[in-house]
Amino acid sequence: MISSKSNPRPFPVKTIPGQVSSRPGTRGNLPSLRRCQVVTPYPVVSAAWRLCTKGRFKPHTVLDLGAGDGRFALYGKYGSYLGYELDPKVRTLTLPRNAKIRCRDALEAKGEFELAIGNPPFMRVQDLDSLWRDRARRLIKQEAGVDPGPLGNLACYFLWFATLRTSADGRVCMVLPSDWIQKAATRALRSYILKHKWKVTLFELPSTVDFDIGKRANAGITLIEKNESCSTVSLVKLRADLRPRKGGGSRRLISTRGHSPRSDHLYAFRGLSPGSRNWFVLTEAERIEARIPLDAVWPAVGTLRPLPNTFTTLTRAAFTARYVRAGLRCWLLRTDSPGLDSAVRAWLDSVPKSIQENSTCGARAVWYDYTVPIPGKVLYSSAYSSSRGLKVVSNPSGVVHLGTVHAIHIGTPRQSPSRLVNYLKSWNFARGSVPWVGGMRRIEVGQMNSILSAYTESPRSAGR
Numbered sequence: 001m002i003s004s005k006s007n008p009r010p011f012p013v014k015t016i017p018g019q020v021s022s023r024p025g026t027r028g029n030l031p032s033l034r035r036c037q038v039v040t041p042y043p044v045v046s047a048a049w050r051l052c053t054k055g056r057f058k059p060h061t062v063l064d065l066g067a068g069d070g071r072f073a074l075y076g077k078y079g080s081y082l083g084y085e086l087d088p089k090v091r092t093l094t095l096p097r098n099a100k101i102r103c104r105d106a107l108e109a110k111g112e113f114e115l116a117i118g119n120p121p122f123m124r125v126q127d128l129d130s131l132w133r134d135r136a137r138r139l140i141k142q143e144a145g146v147d148p149g150p151l152g153n154l155a156c157y158f159l160w161f162a163t164l165r166t167s168a169d170g171r172v173c174m175v176l177p178s179d180w181i182q183k184a185a186t187r188a189l190r191s192y193i194l195k196h197k198w199k200v201t202l203f204e205l206p207s208t209v210d211f212d213i214g215k216r217a218n219a220g221i222t223l224i225e226k227n228e229s230c231s232t233v234s235l236v237k238l239r240a241d242l243r244p245r246k247g248g249g250s251r252r253l254i255s256t257r258g259h260s261p262r263s264d265h266l267y268a269f270r271g272l273s274p275g276s277r278n279w280f281v282l283t284e285a286e287r288i289e290a291r292i293p294l295d296a297v298w299p300a301v302g303t304l305r306p307l308p309n310t311f312t313t314l315t316r317a318a319f320t321a322r323y324v325r326a327g328l329r330c331w332l333l334r335t336d337s338p339g340l341d342s343a344v345r346a347w348l349d350s351v352p353k354s355i356q357e358n359s360t361c362g363a364r365a366v367w368y369d370y371t372v373p374i375p376g377k378v379l380y381s382s383a384y385s386s387s388r389g390l391k392v393v394s395n396p397s398g399v400v401h402l403g404t405v406h407a408i409h410i411g412t413p414r415q416s417p418s419r420l421v422n423y424l425k426s427w428n429f430a431r432g433s434v435p436w437v438g439g440m441r442r443i444e445v446g447q448m449n450s451i452l453s454a455y456t457e458s459p460r461s462a463g464r
Ligand SMILES: C[S@@+](CC[C@H](N)C(=O)[O-])C[C@H]1O[C@@H](n2cnc3c(N)ncnc32)[C@H](O)[C@@H]1O
Pocket: 012, 033, 036, 037, 038, 039, 040, 065, 066, 067, 068, 069, 070, 071, 072, 084, 085, 086, 087, 090, 104, 105, 106, 107, 118, 119, 120, 121, 122
C-alpha cells in the first residue's frame, strides 16, 4: 500500500451521485478511478525502457506520472525514480532503494526530469471532472503559454505534463493511444511539439500484447526526443518480441495540414452526437411502439458495418433492408422543429435526468434541441480495418450520419459522388494512419480534408 497523505481534490474523474449503470454521454459504465488503472504488461514496460534509452541515453532522474504499483521503476538504469500515484489503495511493488512513489496528484509534480516514462491514466473527455481539467488547463497554459483546450482525454493532459516536466534535452516515453497525433482535440499539443522541433516516434504494439481489458488495445508507445531537433513524426511497428520490425522503416502520417482552410465545395464533417444513441435514435420497433410518425424522424446511421465492402451506394432500399428491418437504431428524432410532434414530446418526457444533464445535452440551451447536419452526399466510416480499407458510400437518399460515420459535403454539381467514392476506395488508408482499437484504424476529419484537397487538385477528379 502506498503510505501517504490524503488525496488532494479535485479528482480527475467525474463523480455522478446516484448513478449506477451508465456514464453520461457514453454507453459505458460508471466512470471511476478504477477504470483507468490498467496495468502495463512487464514486456511492454521493458520495451518502453529499451526504446527510450537507445543511443546510450542514461537518465539520472526519472518521473512516472500515474505510477500505479511502480513497475516502471523495476527496469532501466537511472539515478533516481519518482512516481506520482493518486490512489492510496494501489499496492506498491518492492521498489529499488533509489525509487519512491508519492501518493499525490500528478498535477503536483514539480521540477525537471531527464526522462518521463510510464503508462498514464486513460479517461475519455466525457468522464473528466471539469474542476480537475480546468486546473490542468491553467497549469499548462501558465507553463507552456498555450491553452491545451478542454477536449483532450486524460492521457493527453498527462502527455502535456510529461513534456513540461522534462529537461530541454530530455525524453518522454509513454504507453498511450497513438491517435493523439491526429485528433483535432490535441492540435495545440502537436503545434507545441512541432514548434520545439522535437522528434516523435510512435511505436505500434503488436495485437498479441494483452492489456487484460481488451479496450486498451489501441495503446502504443509514444517516444518524444527533445534533444533531436528534427520535427518528424514516424510510425514504427514492433514485432511480437516488441523490437522494431527490421527493414520496416518508418512511415509518414497522413498530413493533418489540410485542417484549414477546408474547401468550401468539398469537405468532410463529423457525425452528429445527439447525446445518447439509446434515447435519440430509435429502432423501428421502438418508433412504432411509441407511435412516432415517420415525418417526426430522420433516417440515420451510426455505423456502416451492415454494408458489405463492395457496396458503393446507400440506397433507400438498402437502408430499409439493412438497418430498419435488421432492428438497428436508425431513426433520429426530429427535436428541432418548432412544433414538436406530440409522440416525440411524450418520448422525451421519459428520458432520464442523467441523460438530460450529461455533458452533451447539458451544454445545450434546450437539452434535446440538436441541429441536424445537412446530410452529406458521401458517407464513410472514420474507423476502418487496415486490411479491408475504408468503407465509403454515396448517400442519395439523404441519410443523416452519426458518431464515427462522417460525411462529405459536395457543394458543386460538377463533382460526382460516385467518382469520389471510387477515388476513396482506391486510396491506401493503411499507409499513414495510427492504430485504433482491435486492429482498426481511424481517420480524422482534418486528414480526410487533406485527401479531399488533393482530390480537388487532381485533374481527373472534378468530372472535367
Ligand atoms: C494506466 S494506470 C498505470 C499504472 C502503472 N504505471 C502501470 O503501468 O501499470 C494509471 C495510474 O494513474 C493513476 N492516476 C489517475 N489519475 C491520476 C492523477 N491525477 N495523478 C496521479 N495518478 C493518477 C491511476 O490510479 C492508475 O494507477
